[in-house]
Amino acid sequence: MAKRHAENITIGDALKEFIGANRLEKGLDKVNAKEAWDAVMGNAISKYTTDVKLDRDTLYVQLSSSVLREELSYGKEKITRLLNEELGKDLIKKLVLR
Template identity: 75%
Template sequence: MAKRQGEHSKLGDVLKDFIRSNRLEKGLDKVSVKDAWHSVLGDAISKYTTDVKLDRDTLYVQLSSSVLREELSYGREKIIRLLNAELEKDLIKKLILR
């Protein structure tokens, strides 16, 4: 059982401690990346996105449109910057569009 840090603690702080102590950050990052992809790139691109997967520092995105894949490949660096800004951490280093 965890130690009490004081009489009163903020719920957000307690949850952050729980996530850190149980090593749940990587799993939550994988879910956060999917949400960030859809919010940053919008509904038009989300329609053609079939899968978003984070493996270490590489984001794999499966697209159903080859034309869209080619267009997005020109802006890889900008997409990585926008996603990392949305996630508020430098999580993605490489983007692979399939």
């Protein structure tokens, strides 16, 4: 049974507690990683992105353009840093472009 608080808490704190209690953080991280990719890379690159998948600490990105994949491969470290900044935590260690 969930514990009750005698004092009032904010909705944000209640959601964080719920997420932690039900171990939903990994699933939310996967969704947040996909949203961070779209936010950081913009519409131009998102049009050529067919799939974004987070598996443990590796982000797999499927691209429909081989030219774009080659161009992005030169800046993997920078892209990883920008994505982690957008996520607010050091979640992605490796970026794989397919």
